[in-house]
Amino acid sequence: MPRPEPTTARGEETRRQIIDAALRLFEQNGFTKTTMRAIAGEAGVSVGNAYYYFTSKEHLVQGFYEHIQALHRERVEETPRGDSLAVRWQMMELAFVDVAAPYHEFGGKFFAIAAEPTSPLSPFSDESRPARQASTTIMSNLVIGADVKGDKRLMAALPDLLWLAHMGIVLFWVHDRSPGQERTRLLIRRTAPLVERIVALSRLRPLRPVLYPALDLIEELRN
Structure with missing residues (x-):
C-alpha cells in the first residue's frame, strides 16, 4: 500500500525532485529499464528515501x-470561466494542454504502457482512482x-461524461506532433460548442428514447 504523502514543504520538494528525475529517466531509457535505484541516483537521494x-x-x-491534476486545477481556478458551458469546457481543456506541455514527449513514450488494460498505470485502473476523481x-x-x-x-452524469471526453482529448494530444499541439487546440475549440449543443438538446423529449438507454449503458459499464 502507498505510504501517506509528506505534508512538509521539504517533503513535497523531495517528492517533486524524485518525480522529475523519474520522468527524465523514463524518457531516456524507457519505463521498464529504469530502476528505483537509478531514479534515486538521478534525484540525488538515497534508495531508501526514494x-x-x-x-x-x-x-x-x-x-x-x-x-x-493539481497543476490543472490551479490553472483552471486562475482562468476566468465565463458563463457558457462551451467557454468553460474550452478553457478547461486548453488549460490542460498548457500545463501538460512540458511532458508531451514523455506522454507519447509512456502511452504504450498506460494503454495496457491490466496496467495499474491505466487511467481507468483502481490505482489511478485518486487522479481520476481529482479530474472528475x-x-x-x-x-x-x-x-x-x-x-x-x-x-447528473455530465462530469463523468466530460471526463471521458477529456480522455479522448488526451489521447489525441499524445499523438499530436503539430507545433505546440495546435491541432489539439483546434479540436478543443471546434468541439466546445458541440458539447454545449448536445447538452441543451438533451431537454427535448423525443430524444429520451435514445439518450436514456445510452446513459444506462454507460452506467452498467462503469459498475
Whole structure:
C-alpha cells in the first residue's frame, strides 16, 4: 500500500525532485529499464528515501498523475470561466494542454504502457482512482454555474461524461506532433460548442428514447 504523502514543504520538494528525475529517466531509457535505484541516483537521494516517498515505479507515476491534476486545477481556478458551458469546457481543456506541455514527449513514450488494460498505470485502473476523481471534480466544478440546462439525468452524469471526453482529448494530444499541439487546440475549440449543443438538446423529449438507454449503458459499464 502507498505510504501517506509528506505534508512538509521539504517533503513535497523531495517528492517533486524524485518525480522529475523519474520522468527524465523514463524518457531516456524507457519505463521498464529504469530502476528505483537509478531514479534515486538521478534525484540525488538515497534508495531508501526514494522508497519512503514511492513504494514502486508505478506508485511514482501515480504521483505524477496527481501532480498534473493539481497543476490543472490551479490553472483552471486562475482562468476566468465565463458563463457558457462551451467557454468553460474550452478553457478547461486548453488549460490542460498548457500545463501538460512540458511532458508531451514523455506522454507519447509512456502511452504504450498506460494503454495496457491490466496496467495499474491505466487511467481507468483502481490505482489511478485518486487522479481520476481529482479530474472528475474539475469537470463537476465546470458544470456548476454554467449557463446551460439539460436533461436531469444527463446533467447528473455530465462530469463523468466530460471526463471521458477529456480522455479522448488526451489521447489525441499524445499523438499530436503539430507545433505546440495546435491541432489539439483546434479540436478543443471546434468541439466546445458541440458539447454545449448536445447538452441543451438533451431537454427535448423525443430524444429520451435514445439518450436514456445510452446513459444506462454507460452506467452498467462503469459498475
